[in-house]
Structures are given as structure tokens and as C-alpha cells.
Amino acid sequence: MEPTSVIGTKNKKNQVFTDPRIMMREAPRTPSFYTGSEVIKEAIRRASIDVMIAYPITPQSEAAALIGELFAEGYIGDYFRGESEFAVMSQCAGAAFGGARVFTTTAGPGTMRAMENFPMWAGARLPIQCIVTCRGINSPLSIQPDTIEISYLMQTGMLVWHAETAQDFYDWILMGYMVSEEPDVHLPLALCCDGFFVTHTKDVVDLTPTDMCLPPYDPYRSPVPCMDMECPPVRMMRDPFIMKSNYISYATHASWQQEIWAAAERSRKHTIAWLNGLIETEDIDADVLIVTSGTAVSQGREAIRLLADEGIRVGLVKIKTLRPWPEEEIKEATKHATHIIVPEFNVIGWMAKEIKATIPRSERVVAGPRVCGGMTMPPEIIVEEIKRALGVRSTTLAARG
Amino acid sequence: MSKERITISPDLYDIMPSDYQDLVSKATYGKEDRGWKDIGTSKELIEQHSLCAGCPESMAFRYILASLPNPEDTVMVGSTGCTSLVFPMVAVHNIHSLFGNQNAIASGLKRALSVRFPDRIKDVVVLAGDGATVDIGLDMTLQAWFRQEKFTTICFDNELYANTGGQESGLMQKGFVAKMAPVGKLFDKVRLPEIARESGCHYVVNCTVSKPSLVEKVVRNAVLIAREIGPTYLQLYTPCILEIGKNSMEGLQEMRDSEKPAERFAFKEYISEPARQLLAERDAKAKEKKAAAKQLVS
Ligand SMILES: Cc1ncc(C[n+]2csc(CCOP(=O)(O)OP(=O)(O)O)c2C)c(N)n1
Ligand code: SF4
Ligand SMILES: [Mg+2]
Numbered sequence: 001m002e003p004t005s006v007i008g009t010k011n012k013k014n015q016v017f018t019d020p021r022i023m024m025r026e027a028p029r030t031p032s033f034y035t036g037s038e039v040i041k042e043a044i045r046r047a048s049i050d051v052m053i054a055y056p057i058t059p060q061s062e063a064a065a066l067i068g069e070l071f072a073e074g075y076i077g078d079y080f081r082g083e084s085e086f087a088v089m090s091q092c093a094g095a096a097f098g099g100a101r102v103f104t105t106t107a108g109p110g111t112m113r114a115m116e117n118f119p120m121w122a123g124a125r126l127p128i129q130c131i132v133t134c135r136g137i138n139s140p141l142s143i144q145p146d147t148i149e150i151s152y153l154m155q156t157g158m159l160v161w162h163a164e165t166a167q168d169f170y171d172w173i174l175m176g177y178m179v180s181e182e183p184d185v186h187l188p189l190a191l192c193c194d195g196f197f198v199t200h201t202k203d204v205v206d207l208t209p210t211d212m213c214l215p216p217y218d219p220y221r222s223p224v225p226c227m228d229m230e231c232p233p234v235r236m237m238r239d240p241f242i243m244k245s246n247y248i249s250y251a252t253h254a255s256w257q258q259e260i261w262a263a264a265e266r267s268r269k270h271t272i273a274w275l276n277g278l279i280e281t282e283d284i285d286a287d288v289l290i291v292t293s294g295t296a297v298s299q300g301r302e303a304i305r306l307l308a309d310e311g312i313r314v315g316l317v318k319i320k321t322l323r324p325w326p327e328e329e330i331k332e333a334t335k336h337a338t339h340i341i342v343p344e345f346n347v348i349g350w351m352a353k354e355i356k357a358t359i360p361r362s363e364r365v366v367a368g369p370r371v372c373g374g375m376t377m378p379p380e381i382i383v384e385e386i387k388r389a390l391g392v393r394s395t396t397l398a399a400r401g
Numbered sequence: 402m403s404k405e406r407i408t409i410s411p412d413l414y415d416i417m418p419s420d421y422q423d424l425v426s427k428a429t430y431g432k433e434d435r436g437w438k439d440i441g442t443s444k445e446l447i448e449q450h451s452l453c454a455g456c457p458e459s460m461a462f463r464y465i466l467a468s469l470p471n472p473e474d475t476v477m478v479g480s481t482g483c484t485s486l487v488f489p490m491v492a493v494h495n496i497h498s499l500f501g502n503q504n505a506i507a508s509g510l511k512r513a514l515s516v517r518f519p520d521r522i523k524d525v526v527v528l529a530g531d532g533a534t535v536d537i538g539l540d541m542t543l544q545a546w547f548r549q550e551k552f553t554t555i556c557f558d559n560e561l562y563a564n565t566g567g568q569e570s571g572l573m574q575k576g577f578v579a580k581m582a583p584v585g586k587l588f589d590k591v592r593l594p595e596i597a598r599e600s601g602c603h604y605v606v607n608c609t610v611s612k613p614s615l616v617e618k619v620v621r622n623a624v625l626i627a628r629e630i631g632p633t634y635l636q637l638y639t640p641c642i643l644e645i646g647k648n649s650m651e652g653l654q655e656m657r658d659s660e661k662p663a664e665r666f667a668f669k670e671y672i673s674e675p676a677r678q679l680l681a682e683r684d685a686k687a688k689e690k691k692a693a694a695k696q697l698v699s
Contacts, residue, residue, distance in 0.1 A: 050513060050516050050517070077512075077513075082544075083540060083541065083544040086502070086505075087502070087540065087541050087544065090499065090506050090509070091505045091506070093498055093502075094478070094496070094506035094510035095510060096509075097498075097506070097509075097510055098511075098517065099513060099514075099517055100512075100516060225494070227496050228523065229473060229494050231406065232407045233407070233491075233492045
């Protein structure tokens, strides 16, 4: 059931609850020059959020504080600073169990501190959105961009999307709720971006009108009961499964875990419709492809331009969703490629590993270049990696051996 | 929720489980003067339990559920531990998520319910073990109180980690020999009731669950004060008979022994000034009502 009854009515800030398809696809857009943090604020202004819970950690602190301003202006139902990321993610869970549309943000060590909550969110089918502005998690302490935390999030049962640009971010925050809250999905979304590169740089972003907002979350479309005593409080089970060491108990747990992952798979059709596909491709008939996600895609685009000047043709696959993983799409897009270059902003190369596990003839994958600890990724090192793979002598970085 | 919401469609009545039929016809949702005396004559909001036979936690659960002033609009929050074995059988919405995060869950929940139902009463009651409340969850327990979150925290204090087999807990007595306290616990029982008062709780009680009437009284006070003023805390002794080597029949005596004057569970109650006023107003109103009813009769 669509919450059509509210469409066309106004909230207390005089925004019109608008059909999300019209708001996102047809409504006029205004180009605006904003930082990534400001873009998050502008998306949340239009997202009909009931509860936002904040905790500072670079590089998301600014965005989390800006949402506080929205609360002060009356755009959000409730807002407060929790005591730690672990607590915040549990507070978000409590609010979502109570039927609220919930938003939060974290990064790096915060993601790790909160980690126990994420599989719980997924298991409890709470469609919370958490923005993750990735940064290093290692010791010695680092606040610099690094995407290693995404590899942990990918195993939690959450939907995990990886934005490249501030525009992705703006659109995906709003679309993310529409996908997350579908009854056949109803899962949390970790919407990731590369910290600083997206949060702290200014970019032109096309915004939807300020006087339009998403229809409110309808908790009664949830596949599990909302904990508000508005529906019958029947006991949930005769015996708590944790107590039983028997086949039925194991099978129940197993099938529920499978259901979580199946729900993530079912998000595909909604995500494809909203995001225009789980991947985006350019010139995939080329022998060489750059396949990656996040700002590594942007650096890949620059590398492609540099190589084109030298007459080397390289195509691009931008992976938008990591969970669900676009397995078939990646297989199809890379089927002609002889060399698959995977630039990444982390030391372990999780993206390359995922791709290797997906495609036939995985020796085609070049797991690099990789930078980490906050290093930037000059397009030249991608160029160098590609030339090395092709056996082309490089002049630009020859001195490096 | 009103009873209307749980009413069974006549066409489906006969295929519903009998305990659900009983819930509709004989439970005390909405009964203004519900309390421990309903136990035995009405449908209880707890169905069976898988605790050890004679575990005082099971008595405590029954008394609390019978005493909640507003179960039709109450959501409970539990934590991992022996209590989490009971909650799936409780006919009040309840949340189990992780171990120790109960007051964080309740904070988010209470705020969500306030946003969604600004003009209605929705009570939130946390019920967790001492390990959950004092050790792993202490930060969140206290922070919820500092923030003056409007819900009740109930701790089933059995002075150890029962569910994992009897390890040392912060609320264990000094000197007690337990798992992970092989030479006896080296520090004092944490004084959480006092800490609760200093942390901003408006109503704090430390007692056992030996007397159902007392449990009823403190639960009603705690829920009302939390609803109207701010955080409240009940620390209830529910001895783990299994781990202290008692028989099924000995739980009650253990509680009676521990609540004697000067014992660690002698009844202690703290009421803040605003809470005291609230209770006085409530009592005055009740008195007035009683008098009016009496007049009507005579
Ligand atoms: C993060 C985490 N750590 C440890 C545990 C294991 N654990 C389960 S219950 C429990 C102790 C519960 O003690 P208490 O809160 O006093 O409840 P009781 O069982 O005594 O009623 C522990 C340590 C867990 N489930 N989760
Ligand atoms: S282990 Fe202890 S607290 Fe747990 S059910 Fe048995 S007696 Fe009760
Ligand atoms: Mg205990």
C-alpha cells in the first residue's frame, strides 16, 4: 500500500509530501555549489526524518552537526548527541523499532565501535540509514580517507552503497530510504563515501525543490511488527530459540539469516529502478577496464583521459552497490576485457578480491593500484599500473623503477 | 492499543491458540486498578517461562507484568541474560537486541514514540540483569539518566552473571567466590541505587521481590514518575538459586533473609521533590474519587 493519503499534504515546515518518483525524477533541479556535508544536510531536509542521533568523528562531524540545525529549525522530529557510536547505533535501533524513520552518520573508528549493532539492525529488519564517511581505522591514529571499514560492513547483512560524487550522495540518501523501506527489503543501508574527498570538497549538485519532501515512513508496511503496541502483542515464540540445541532451532536461525541476504537480493529490482542500475559502464568493449567504486572511479576517469591521449583505450565500470553485489552485471561488463584494473583506497584490496571471486579467469584482475592511510591516488599511478599490465614502457614514472 | 485491536475476527476465533483467546477475554489490559491481586483470576501477560524451577525472576516477572499501570501502551526493553529467555513469552511488545545496550535502545524508542504519538501515553520500561545494567551497559545506563530520558529502568539483581554460568558481576558481594573471581570478589558491591540518585533518577528503590504488594507499589510509582518527570530506577533482588546453591523452594526465604534491616536489600526508597509532589497529587485524586464513590453509594 502506498502512503498516498499524505501525498500533496504539507508538513509543519510547509513542505509538500511528494511522490518520490516525481520529486526525484521530474521536479526541477537547482544547481547549487555545496560541500558534501552541506549536501547531506540538504538531502535530510527533504527526507522526512523522525529521529537523528549524532556523534562527532571526523570527517562526518560537520554533517552530523548541520542536521542538528535542521532539528532546531523544525525539520526533524528529534535529535540528540549519543554517548558513543555503540550507544548511538543502539539508540537508532530503538527509534526504528518504535516505528521512526532514522538517520545517523559515522566514520572509521566509529564504524568499528558500532559494529555489533549492524548485524543486529539487519536481523531486526530496521531500515535505518547510516552515512559512512570512510576514514582510516588503524593505529597509529589517522583521520585520513581510507575505505577499509567498508569491507567489514559488507558482511553485516546491511545494504551497502558506495557514492562517487556529492550528486550521488544527494540522490542516494533520498532514494536509499525508498529502497530500504520496501516491505520485501526492509533493511538498513550503509551509504558510504570517501571521507574528505566527498565531504569536504565543494561541488555543483542539482538539488530538488526545498518545498518538496519524501512521504513519511509507514512502519506498518514492515515485514516484522513495529514495537509500539499498536498491533497485537502476541508472544513471539513458544520457546526462545537461543535455549534450544536442536535442529528446529538451528534451522530457524539459518533460514532467518538466509532471509536477510535474500531481502538484500530483493532490493536489486528497486535499486536498479532508482539508481539506474547497480553499475554504470563506459566503453566496455575496450580490452582494458578500470573497475571500482567511490572516488577511485573519479581518479579512474582521469587516468582514462590521460591514456586516451597516448592512444591507449580503457573502459570503466563504476560499481554503485556493494550489497547487493552486482555479480551478473560485473561478469557481463567484463566479459571481453583482458585486463581488469582495480584501484582502491585501502591496504587489503577488498574490491579486487570481490571481483576475483565473481568473474571467470580471475587472473585478468590487477589488484591495484592501492593507496591507504590518507594518500591520494594520482591518476598517473593508475596509468602506470595499466601500462605495466600491458607491458608498455612508461616514461612518466620510469624513475620509480 | 485498545482491546479492540486484539479482538479476534469471529470467523477465525476457533483456530486461534487458546492462550490468545484467553488474552482477549481475560487479560487485564485497560483495567485501571490492575495489580498483583489479578494473578490467578485473570489471564497473565506472561505465558510459561523457561527459567529454572523456582527462580525468583519468574515471580518478579509476574508481579511486574501484573502491576504495569498501562500495559496496553507499554513497550519493554530487555537485554541478554536469563530475562531474555522469558521475554518471548510476554504479551507486551518487547525488544531484545544486544547485551548491555538496553538503556540506549529505550532512549531511542521513547523518543520515537513521543514523536509518533505526541498526544498519547506510551510507557517504556527496561528490564535487564545486573551484568547488563551495571557492567557492560553502565555507560548507557547512566547516560540515559543524565539525559533525563523518561523511562523506567528495572534491574534484576541476582548478584552474578547467571546466564553464562555464574561469573563475577559488579553487583556481586565482596568476597563471594565465583567463576572469574577465583579468590573471592575483591571489591564492594557497586552502589548503583546511590549512583542512580546522583545521576538524576527521580525515583529509586532497592528491595527484594518477596512481597507482591510492594512490587506493585514501586512499579506503579516508577512508571508514573518516568512518564511525567524523568528517569526512575528499581533494583530488585531476584536471587539466582541455581548459582548460590539453593533449592527451588528456597528463593523466597533467601529474599526474606536479605531484606532484614541492615541487610543489603533492606527496603530503600528515594523520591525527588517533583516526584513526591506528583505522587501526592495522584494520591489526593484517588482519595477524592474514593470519597465520591462512597457518597454515591450512601
Ligand atoms: C557482547 C556480549 N558479551 C557477552 C555476552 C555473553 N553474556 C550473555 S548473558 C551474560 C551475563 C548476563 O548477566 P546478567 O545481566 O546479570 O543477567 P542474568 O543472566 O544474571 O539474569 C553474558 C556475559 C553477550 N551475549 N554479548
Ligand atoms: S540460572 Fe539462576 S537466574 Fe537464571 S533461571 Fe536459573 S535460577 Fe534463575
Ligand atoms: Mg545477573
